[in-house]
Amino acid sequence: MTEFPEATLRDIQCAVDILKTSNNGVVLSGAGHSTPSGIPDFRSTDSGLWERYDPFEVASLTAFRYRPEKFFEWIRPLALEMQGAEPNAAHVAVARLEEAGIVKTVITQNIDRLHQRAGSKNVLEVHGSMESLTCIGCYTQVPADTYVERFVREGEIPHCPVCGDILKPDVVLFGEQLPVKTWLKAQKASRNCDVMIVAGSSLEVLPVAGLPMRALENGAHLIIVNHSETYIDVRADVVIHEDVARVLPRIVAEVLGERRD
Secondary structure, three states: OOOOOOOHHHHHHHHHHHHHHHOOOEEEEEEEEEEOOOOOOOOOOOOOOOOOOOOHHHHEEEEHHHHHHHHHHHOOOOOOHHHHOOOOHHHHHHHHHHOOEEEEEEEEOOOOHHHHOOOOOEEEEOOEEEEEEEOOOOOEEEOOOHHHHHHHHHOOOOOOOOOOEEEEEEEOOOOOOOOOOHHHHHHHHHHOOOOEEEEOOOOOOHHHHHHHHHHOOOOEEEEEEOOOOOOOOHHHOOEEEOOHHHHHHHHHHHHHOOOOO
């Protein structure tokens, strides 16, 4: 394994010590968890997704209702990236912590379902996913399947098989409420956990950004692995400003007692 600076190695060891004594962990993952899989973080300046469009003009619920074609034009490159992406080492590491019984819940802001493909079972998608679509006219819900395939490959905007109105991917847009049942489960898991790992999230988007505070208020440890600083770094037990795909596998290998290269 690639070595880290001494300070980072000490932080990794601290995270290992915390996780070895934990049995009700929560992982809160953000866009940085999937960037090693080739999916752009559309808030980063070099991603291009927010550079060409104002998100409130293309990715808000109001904008979708009035100009859905602009939303589909914006999301098509992202959908193409997600379709070709594979889980990275960070996804696998999280799944292994869940399999070991240390992590009980994965809360993700991502819509790519890479956690599930890596083997995680209890995943709460607080911003929805591209796995289903709902008609904006009659509210019929359908599996994405061929609709997304035709959209990604041919640019065909999906329409409802029942009434013919436009189908909206079940992702949360600006101005739209989070899925209630999922959000309640995420809040409960955050309040009840004994450790929370924030992985690849800058914690800039509310209300999800407030979940680490819920964990801290109830005495949980907090481990943050993210390239950039977050508002709650000062409260965390461990802060590692590194790539999650490098750090999490190292932490998990040591937690599980595996030999390092």
